[in-house]
Amino acid sequence: MGIDITQFHQIFFEESFEGLEAMESALLDLSRGSGNSELIHEIFRAAHSIKGGSGTFGFSAVSEFTHVMETLLDEMREGQREINESALNLLLESVDVVRGMLEAARDGGVLEADRVAATQSRLEAMLNGDDIVVQASSSMAGQQDIHKGWQIDFKPYPELMKTGNDPVLMFHELAEMGELKVVVDTSGIPSAAHFDPEECYLSWKLSLMGDVTEEQINEIFEWVDGDCDLTINPIAVEDSDQIAAAQVETGSHESCAVAQAERQPATDRQADEAAPNQGERRAVAESSIRVNITKIDELINMVGELVITQSMLGQVGSELENVDSSKLEKLRNGLVQLERNTRELQESVMRIRMFPISYSFNRFPRMVHDLSSQLGKKVELKISGEATELDKTVMEKISDPLVHLVRNALDHGIETPDARVAKGKPETGVVHLNAYHKGGNIIIEVSDDGGGLPADRILAKARQRALIADDEPLTREKTLDLIFEPGFTTAEELSDVSGRGVGMDVVRRNIRDLGGSIEVTSEQDKGSKFTVRLPLTLAILDGQLLSVGSETFIMPLISIVESLQLDCDLINTVAGQAEMYRLRDDYVPVVRLCKLFGIKPKSMSLQDGLLVVVEQDGMRIGLLVDELLGQQQVVIKSLETNFRRVEGLSGATILGDGTVALILDVGGLIAMSGRDPASGPPHKKEQAA
Amino acid sequence: MSAVKAEQQEIDNAATLIGMSNNDDQYLTFILDNEEYGIDILRVQEIKGWDKVTRIPNTPEFVQGVINLRGSIVPIIDLRQRFNIEKLEYGPTTVVIVLRVQDEDSDCIMGVVVDAVSDVYNIAKEQLREIPPSFSSSIMESVRCIATVNEKMVILLDVDHLLNADELTALGSIDT
Amino acid sequence: MATILAVDDSNSMRQMVSFTLKQAGYEVMEAADGVEALELAKNNVFGLVISDVNMPRMDGITLIKQLRSMASYKFTPLLMLTTEAGPEKKREGKEAGATGWIVKPFNPDQLLATIKRVLA
Numbered sequence: 001m002g003i004d005i006t007q008f009h010q011i012f013f014e015e016s017f018e019g020l021e022a023m024e025s026a027l028l029d030l031s032r033g034s035g036n037s038e039l040i041h042e043i044f045r046a047a048h049s050i051k052g053g054s055g056t057f058g059f060s061a062v063s064e065f066t067h068v069m070e071t072l073l074d075e076m077r078e079g080q081r082e083i084n085e086s087a088l089n090l091l092l093e094s095v096d097v098v099r100g101m102l103e104a105a106r107d108g109g110v111l112e113a114d115r116v117a118a119t120q121s122r123l124e125a126m127l128n129g130d131d132i133v134v135q136a137s138s139s140m141a142g143q144q145d146i147h148k149g150w151q152i153d154f155k156p157y158p159e160l161m162k163t164g165n166d167p168v169l170m171f172h173e174l175a176e177m178g179e180l181k182v183v184v185d186t187s188g189i190p191s192a193a194h195f196d197p198e199e200c201y202l203s204w205k206l207s208l209m210g211d212v213t214e215e216q217i218n219e220i221f222e223w224v225d226g227d228c229d230l231t232i233n234p235i236a237v238e239d240s241d242q243i244a245a246a247q248v249e250t251g252s253h254e255s256c257a258v259a260q261a262e263r264q265p266a267t268d269r270q271a272d273e274a275a276p277n278q279g280e281r282r283a284v285a286e287s288s289i290r291v292n293i294t295k296i297d298e299l300i301n302m303v304g305e306l307v308i309t310q311s312m313l314g315q316v317g318s319e320l321e322n323v324d325s326s327k328l329e330k331l332r333n334g335l336v337q338l339e340r341n342t343r344e345l346q347e348s349v350m351r352i353r354m355f356p357i358s359y360s361f362n363r364f365p366r367m368v369h370d371l372s373s374q375l376g377k378k379v380e381l382k383i384s385g386e387a388t389e390l391d392k393t394v395m396e397k398i399s400d401p402l403v404h405l406v407r408n409a410l411d412h413g414i415e416t417p418d419a420r421v422a423k424g425k426p427e428t429g430v431v432h433l434n435a436y437h438k439g440g441n442i443i444i445e446v447s448d449d450g451g452g453l454p455a456d457r458i459l460a461k462a463r464q465r466a467l468i469a470d471d472e473p474l475t476r477e478k479t480l481d482l483i484f485e486p487g488f489t490t491a492e493e494l495s496d497v498s499g500r501g502v503g504m505d506v507v508r509r510n511i512r513d514l515g516g517s518i519e520v521t522s523e524q525d526k527g528s529k530f531t532v533r534l535p536l537t538l539a540i541l542d543g544q545l546l547s548v549g550s551e552t553f554i555m556p557l558i559s560i561v562e563s564l565q566l567d568c569d570l571i572n573t574v575a576g577q578a579e580m581y582r583l584r585d586d587y588v589p590v591v592r593l594c595k596l597f598g599i600k601p602k603s604m605s606l607q608d609g610l611l612v613v614v615e616q617d618g619m620r621i622g623l624l625v626d627e628l629l630g631q632q633q634v635v636i637k638s639l640e641t642n643f644r645r646v647e648g649l650s651g652a653t654i655l656g657d658g659t660v661a662l663i664l665d666v667g668g669l670i671a672m673s674g675r676d677p678a679s680g681p682p683h684k685k686e687q688a689a
Numbered sequence: 690m691s692a693v694k695a696e697q698q699e700i701d702n703a704a705t706l707i708g709m710s711n712n713d714d715q716y717l718t719f720i721l722d723n724e725e726y727g728i729d730i731l732r733v734q735e736i737k738g739w740d741k742v743t744r745i746p747n748t749p750e751f752v753q754g755v756i757n758l759r760g761s762i763v764p765i766i767d768l769r770q771r772f773n774i775e776k777l778e779y780g781p782t783t784v785v786i787v788l789r790v791q792d793e794d795s796d797c798i799m800g801v802v803v804d805a806v807s808d809v810y811n812i813a814k815e816q817l818r819e820i821p822p823s824f825s826s827s828i829m830e831s832v833r834c835i836a837t838v839n840e841k842m843v844i845l846l847d848v849d850h851l852l853n854a855d856e857l858t859a860l861g862s863i864d865t
Numbered sequence: 866m867a868t869i870l871a872v873d874d875s876n877s878m879r880q881m882v883s884f885t886l887k888q889a890g891y892e893v894m895e896a897a898d899g900v901e902a903l904e905l906a907k908n909n910v911f912g913l914v915i916s917d918v919n920m921p922r923m924d925g926i927t928l929i930k931q932l933r934s935m936a937s938y939k940f941t942p943l944l945m946l947t948t949e950a951g952p953e954k955k956r957e958g959k960e961a962g963a964t965g966w967i968v969k970p971f972n973p974d975q976l977l978a979t980i981k982r983v984l985a
Contacts, residue, residue: 005881005973008880011876011880012877015875015877045874045919048919049874052970055948055970056881056969056970056971162962163959163963164962164963165982166942169981169982169983169985170982172981198940222965223964223982290876305760308760551743597746599744599746637762639745639755641761641797642763642764642797642798643745643799652762654762658757659743660743660757660762662743662745
């Protein structure tokens with residue numbers, strides 16, 4: 001029949017990786033001593049599942065390997081083997097090996113055969129050379145005698161029907177192997193008064209002629225072994241003729257009819273019972289289905305388009321005038337409804353992509369466990385807020401940066417147990433991963449109670465690398481910020497663990513690419529805390545529309561600190577170039593967007609414009625714009641897909657009237673204004689133009 | 690083209706469409722400053738009229754801006770300016786050819802403003818002539834070769850090289 | 866053609882079994898464990914139940930016992946999917962009322978051939 005089994009591979013892989021994660025997590029819990037007896041059963045089941053699946057789908061190496069694990073686990077769950085640390089560690093390693101094997105199988109990569117073999121023999125050794133139970137294959141290497149045929153006497157016990165077996169179907173199977181003749185013996189059927197329709201009173205004599213082994217026949221009767229009397233005798237050539245003499249064919253005689261009739265009442269009863277139980281209790285457990293992520297992305301894109309279309313309609317609706325007012329009223333109501341529905345739909349769809357950050361945090365217990373032993377440090381990992389949700393793509397992209405931060409905390413932050421004790425701190429250091437929502441963002445904190453960032457060493461290194469001038473005074477904040485500069489590391493040796501420390505600038509860049517920011521605070525000998533701020537979703541933005549000249553731009557609301565009309569008295573010009581605005585206790589550089597972007601503004605004079613104070617990574621500037629238009633939710637469209645990255649812009653969007661508006665990027669604007677002091681006040685000769 | 694020749698061309702086109710040989714490529718040609726240029730028709734996504742464009746700051750002059758093409762943000766290039774020819778006023782007859790451009794790692798869509806669209810020709814590989822090497826400039830790199838069609842010279846352009854994003858970035862920084 | 870109930874906590878196994886049977890023209894319903902299976906069995910008529918043994922919430926042996934205690938499933942063929950071909954597991958199954966077993970790993974053709982023994 002040739003059904004292609006490979007179509008199920010992907011799901012098998014996904015499921016197995018999940019199973020491995022569950023195993024790992026449970027093994028870690030057990031090793032911490034914080035497990036319950038149910039855990040070992042879970043671990044066993046997961047291994048069992050992977051073993052079964054891999055065998056079915058043809059990954060025999062995986063199946064063999066997991067079989068040994070399963071045997072070990074079986075002994076543990078039966079209480080025949082102690083659940084000790086070495087066993088758990090070996091099992092943890094084995095989980096890694098299986099993971100590697102499955103990855104190799106899935107991606108067609110190279111398999112570390114040595115590691116597999118080595119780990120497998122260690123598992124076997126742990127089993128103390130017990131004979132490993134190999135699955136009995138369904139075909140036994142038994143007798144190979146082939147005779148001309150076989151004589152089969154088959155007498156089922158009365159209860160045979162209750163096993164669900166059907167002799168007639170079994171005979172059909174026999175008939176496929178050779179020439180079958182069946183003779184029924186109805187002598188056992190009692191009178192009608194004593195006839196129990198649930199019992200079997202018939203017996204049969206069969207002859208099967210052909211190239212058949214006794215094994216094959218036994219196999220067909222395997223299931224009814226113990227529910228019948230069965231004798232199988234070979235037929236010599238001479239006997240076969242005798243059998244041929246007493247013929248009755250299968251399928252056409254009353255015995256079959258009776259056999260069928262016996263089942264009939266049962267099926268009728270089934271039908272009766274089914275009817276009243278219609279649609280009663282629903283399954284209590286929450287169910288879920290797997291969906292391909294491309295489908296979700298398509299769905300989200302479509303909803304995005306819907307939002308645009310709905311907003312276009314809304315716009316048209318609001319502009320209608322010379323229309324019958326009752327119809328207009330209806331139209332307007334309909335549009336309001338549409339807007340509400342679209343918004344709800346959009347929120348629901350966006351929520352589909354939201355996943356709890358625990359998916360990302362999950363890898364850390366294992367990592368900390370391994371790393372701390374590798375480094376000879378004692379570290380406890382605390383996790384909180386793991387239920388905090390964020391967009392799947394954001395989560396995927398933040399994983400590597402988080403790994404880097406945690407590695408750093410372990411490698412450079414937490415001191416060795418001796419050093420900690422010498423400082424009067426507990427031997428075990430703590431690394432804390434925390435996540436929570438705040439103002440439309442998700443905040444992730446990675447903190448440790450280690451030695452803190454060495455500010456003086458950072459300063460010295462920065463001076464040495466000429467990142468800053470020798471005499472430039474820096475605040476503590478700015479000093480710590482230096483660690484994000486490319487090529488910066490104060491690690492005395494390049495440790496194997498965190499690499500060259502090239503990570504920090506990449507970490508910050510990755511976070512910025514997501515529209516987020518990262519800050520660090522630290523105290524000598526007390527510890528450090530990295531705070532990562534990320535937008536909740538990538539695709540939709542709450543924006544403030546503003547205009548400069550005839551151009552409309554969008555500023556993300558998140559970045560806006562405040563907007564105000566300028567009081568000219570509060571402007572100071574520095575060195576004839578840069579303008580600063582005094583905002584309460586602070587000075588904010590004024591940046592003329594018209595200059596940065598080369599647009600002709602409505603007015604060059606400061607009084608007519610509005611100042612929009614924006615912030616990124618702790619830095620603030622005030623953007624001078626002509627007008628503030630409405631606020632709305634916009635769908636972010638990439639400029640880079642068909643064009644390229646433009647500094648100062650983070651993307652584009654399509655407004656209700658179908659035109660394109662550009663979305664501003666505060667970080668880029670700050671950088672641009674920093675380079676070009678001519679973003680300041682117009683020179684006298686320009687004002688004339 | 691005279692009426693007879695036009696008909697001849699039509700017949701040729703139809704014939705080759707039905708039984709196109711491997712040696713032929715189809716080209717869409719357009720007019721720019723009285724010269725005829727051709728591009729691989731497989732790269733042409735659509736032809737549309739001129740629409741209001743959103744300017745992008747700090748980009749080379751020949752980058753007019755971006756438009757909304759059924760939900761995608763597509764940049765529009767003025768080919769005259771790209772070739773350093775004086776730009777014309779845009780009007781209702783201005784034509785934009787939307788092209789599929791291929792970069793090493795990605796595909797993207799861009800639009801080019803031309804004077805007018807001309808025709809579609811089948812041009813056999815044997816008819817192509819390479820540009821004499823004495824011509825050299827960054828623009829000329831986008832010219833693949835020249836062909837003669839019905840006694841007219843058609844300049845065949847390499848779409849990928851003409852509008853390559855890296856080039857645009859490089860040019861962008863030179864101009865500003 | 867009859868409706869078959871496929872019970873297995875492994876998604877991939879369930880899918881394969883389901884797909885194979887559907888290709889052969891059977892109607893198939895699925896359950897991820899014994900509890901779900903029992904619910905479905907109460908509300909539907911199945912001509913055959915194929916069930917894994919190791920499952921959370923309710924394992925295969927218990928499911929078979931439960932099914933056999935229902936009048937409508939007294940004679941229905943109930944097959945166990947098991948990786949263990951040892952005699953005790955078979956005996957356990959039979960005592961619970963199983964019709965027979967299919968040993969994992971199996972391929973789709975084997976599955977189809979085997980169910981012919983109990984399903985017309």
